[in-house]
Amino acid sequence: MRSLSKSKILAHRQCPKRLWLELQPDVKPDYSAQTVASFATGRSVGAVAQALYDPRPERVVLDAQADGYDVAAARTAEMLHGKSPFFEALFSAGGALAFADVMQPHGRAAWKMIEVKSSTSVKDYHRDDAAIQYFVATQSGVKLKASALAHIDSSWVYPGGGDYNGMLVETDVTAEVAKRTDEVAGWIAEAQATARKRTEPNIRTGAHCNDPFPCGFIDHCSAQEPQAARPVSWLPTVQTKALKTHLSNPEIIELEQVPDELLTVLQKRVKAASLSGKTYFDAKGAAAALKPHKLPAYFLDFETINPAVPLWAGTRPFQQVPFQFSCHRLSRTGTLQHREFLHVESSDPSADFVAALLVACDAETSSAPIFVYNQGFESARIKELAKRFAKQSKPLLSLVDRLVDLLPIAKTHYYHPSQKGSWSIKAVLPALVPDLAYDQLDEVKDGGGAQLAFLEIIASDTTAERREQRIKQLLAYCKLDTLAMVRVREALLRG
Numbered sequence: 193m194r195s196l197s198k199s200k201i202l203a204h205r206q207c208p209k210r211l212w213l214e215l216q217p218d219v220k221p222d223y224s225a226q227t228v229a230s231f232a233t234g235r236s237v238g239a240v241a242q243a244l245y246d247p248r249p250e251r252v253v254l255d256a257q258a259d260g261y262d263v264a265a266a267r268t269a270e271m272l273h274g275k276s277p278f279f280e281a282l283f284s285a286g287g288a289l290a291f292a293d294v295m296q297p298h299g300r301a302a303w304k305m306i307e308v309k310s311s312t313s314v315k316d317y318h319r320d321d322a323a324i325q326y327f328v329a330t331q332s333g334v335k336l337k338a339s340a341l342a343h344i345d346s347s348w349v350y351p352g353g354g355d356y357n358g359m360l361v362e363t364d365v366t367a368e369v370a371k372r373t374d375e376v377a378g379w380i381a382e383a384q385a386t387a388r389k390r391t392e393p394n395i396r397t398g399a400h401c402n403d404p405f406p407c408g409f410i411d412h413c414s415a416q417e418p419q420a421a422r423p424v425s426w427l428p429t430v431q432t433k434a435l436k437t438h439l440s441n442p443e444i445i446e447l448e449q450v451p452d453e454l455l456t457v458l459q460k461r462v463k464a465a466s467l468s469g470k471t472y473f474d475a476k477g478a479a480a481a482l483k484p485h486k487l488p489a490y491f492l493d494f495e496t497i498n499p500a501v502p503l504w505a506g507t508r509p510f511q512q513v514p515f516q517f518s519c520h521r522l523s524r525t526g527t528l529q530h531r532e533f534l535h536v537e538s539s540d541p542s543a544d545f546v547a548a549l550l551v552a553c554d555a556e557t558s559s560a561p562i563f564v565y566n567q568g569f570e571s572a573r574i575k576e577l578a579k580r581f582a583k584q585s586k587p588l589l590s591l592v593d594r595l596v597d598l599l600p601i602a603k604t605h606y607y608h609p610s611q612k613g614s615w616s617i618k619a620v621l622p623a624l625v626p627d628l629a630y631d632q633l634d635e636v637k638d639g640g641g642a643q644l645a646f647l648e649i650i651a652s653d654t655t656a657e658r659r660e661q662r663i664k665q666l667l668a669y670c671k672l673d674t675l676a677m678v679r680v681r682e683a684l685l686r687g
Contacts, residue, residue, distance in 0.1 A: 196383050198290040198324045204383040205320060206404065209395040211386055213409045221408025225640045230310070233500045237310040238293060240356045240501055241342060242279050245294050245306070252278040256291070271295070272303070272334065285331035288380045292325060294342075304338040305329060306362065310500050312346040312510065314363050317404045326369040327376040339366045344500060344509045352505030359501070359509060396442050420445040422466045426613030427459050458603070462613050471608045471623075475687030478605035482685055485561040485596050490553055491520040491681075492562050493673040494570055495642045495666070504540035506580060514573050515541040515646050518670040519552040520678050528678065534666055536659075538650040546577055546584050555587040559594060563677050565617045567597035598677055606684065621676045624683040628676060636665040 196204075196211075204211035213219050242251060252271060256264035264282040271278045272295075281292040298304035307322050309315075318341050326339050340362045348358050386393065397414055401407045424439055424447055435454045438444060447463045455463060465472050495516040500509050507513055519531045533548035535541030549555075553562060564570045571592050578588040603615045608623035618630050618638070630637050636645050645662045648654050654662075 193287055193384060194387065195284055195287055195289045196380065196387060198288065198321065198328070200387075201288060201324055201379055201383050202317065202321060204386055205317075205379060207395060207400050207407065208382075208386045209393040209413065210407050210409060211383055212389060212393055213412065215387055219409070219412065222411055223408045224406055225644075227406055227408070229640065229644075234310045236499070236501045237344065237360075238308055241294060241306075241308040241360060244356060244360060245296060246277045246279075252276065254278065254280040254282065256280070256282050261289075283325075283329045283332045283334065285328050285333075286377065286380055287384050288324065288328050290325050290328040292329065298337045302335045302337040304340065305334075305336055306340045306342050308360070309341060309343045312344050314341050314343055314365075315404065318343075319365060319368065322365050323369040323372040323376050324379070327373050327380075330373075337366075338364065339369050340364050346509055349508055350502035350505055356501070398440075398442070418445060420447075422447045424450060426462055426466060427455070428462060428613050428615075429456070429458070461607055465607050465609050466612075469609055472606065473687070474605040475684075478601060478684040479687065481601045481605065482681065485563075487522055487524045488558070488560045489522050489596075489681075490558075490560060490562040490594075491522070491674040491677040492553065492564050492570060493518050493670060493677070494573055495639065495646070495670055496573065497643050497646055503538075504542070506540075511576070512569075512573055513540075513542060514545050514577070516642070516666060516670050517545070517549060517552070518674040519549075520674045522678060530671060530674075532667060532671060534663065534670075536649050536663060538652075542577060542580060546581050546588065549591070550584065550587050553591055553594075555590055559590075561596045562591060562594045563596050563598050563681060565597070565673075565677055566599050567595050571595055598681060601684065602680065617673065617676050617680070620680060625676070625679040628672070628679060630672065633669055633672065634665055636662075636669040642666060642669060 200211055200214060203214055214221070242253060246252075252267075254264045254267050259267075261282060264280075265284065268278075268281040268283065271281065275297050277294065277296045279292075279294055281295045283290050283292065292305050293308040294306035296304045296306060305322075305325060307318070307325060309318050311318070322339055322341055326336060330336055342360045342362050344359060345361045350356070350359070395413075396417060397410060401410050401413070407413075423445060426447065427435075427439075427450070430436060430439065432454070435450075438450065438454055444450065447466050450463065452460055452463070461472050464470075494514045496512040496514045497503075498510050498512045502509055502511070504513065516534045517532065521529045521531065523529070531552040533545060533552065535544060554560075574588050574592050578585040581588070599615060599617075602620050606620070606624065607615075608620075610623050611619040622629050636642050645666050649659055649662050649666070
């Protein structure tokens with residue numbers, strides 16, 4: 193019997209088929225960029241936790257991947273005889289193995305186990321995680337007096353200087369996990385039974401594929417199922433119980449299988465356009481919605497970074513910090529002018545961003561509309577900056593008053609079958625403006641790619657050549673975002 197890691201047991205809890213596939217050497221998961229980024233986030237929070245729980249430079253961090261499991265297990269046993277905290281301890285028992293993020297001395301010859309999470313609250317699956325850790329450690333003979341989950345305090349403000357004291361808060365789960373040993377033993381037994389199967393479990397895709405995490409085998413599993421020509425996943429904003437119940441039937445995969453009486457006006461529009469292949473365009477309504485917003489007009493888009501571990505003093509964990517903007521100005525005569533800002537240093541971009549933004553939008557002299565796509569994002573960022581920079585608060589908030597959201601105008605008055613249920617600018621642009629496309633961009637094609645590019649630009653080990661390449665990519669991407677809005681507005685007005 194092989195020993196299954198905690199992550200394998202949790203994978204089985206999500207879906208037995210996921211565990212079985214993870215154990216097959218010839219099937220590889222395809223993780224999204226968001227999932228890969230979450231792995232990096234976990235590592236960065238883990239590094240902070242190690243420094244907080246043991247500030248000494250000689251702290252002990254075990255590395256089973258580099259040194260081998262036998263060495264890590266032996267080193268764990270050795271450290272348990274001492275009185276110092278250590279990290280990534282390896283325990284094995286009952287057909288399972290687990291790595292403990294933090295082992296902290298807790299009374300005489302006893303220990304406290306702490307699992308560190310890069311979230312801002314304790315989730316149910318975190319409690320399952322801690323229960324498995326507790327079971328494996330105690331079954332292997334460790335005298336555990338306490339078990340806790342440490343997570344990020346999203347209200348904490350980084351004071352700077354590498355001082356992360358207070359960023360993590362603990363939730364004690366000792367009594368809870370101690371009561372779940374029989375339950376965990378059952379999970380392990382069920383996972384072991386699945387691991388012994390010679391054939392792939394027959395489980396269809398569904399909501400569990402993304403709960404609690406997106407599974408890397410979704411494409412693999414979907415390929416084994418009937419492929420819809422116009423899938424029900426194109427329906428936007430599925431909220432009613434009746435529609436959710438109807439869609440929960442695995443046989444319902446095509447839009448034509450969904451009765452109109454279950455659909456909203458917008459959902460009916462998507463269904464009708466998808467089945468007929470005809471575009472919906474309320475040209476008069478679009479023109480009427482845009483008419484009050486006269487030229488000159490500005491078109492604005494931000495790029496932000498939201499690290500779990502704050503990089504700059506005065507910011508919070510996961511706070512969206514703008515580092516780039518693009519701004520197009522369209523005059524009454526149709527002249528188009530582009531203004532932009534990109535911070536390329538490792539310092540806090542906020543002050544320079546604010547100064548450049550106020551100039552680009554003519555904050556002191558203009559009351560002209562500023563078009564954005566999904567107003568809530570830019571509005572929230574500007575308001576956050578106004579709180580941080582009190583002297584610029586008034587002109588910054590004046591920008592908020594000028595914002596005009598192009599998204600609801602497009603969503604209310606236009607839909608092309610190629611949008612596949614989405615009104616993102618990347619879906620609407622090729623439908624309305626075929627000569628512009630995001631797929632022509634190099635590497636940076638979405639917000640996640642922009643964040644990665646920015647981190648590479650400010651990294652000390654990035655070569656000068658690569659840095660310049662990434663700068664050009666970021667500028668091209670953000671510029672296209674606002675040029676896209678200019679052209680979408682024109683197309684909606686043109687009819």
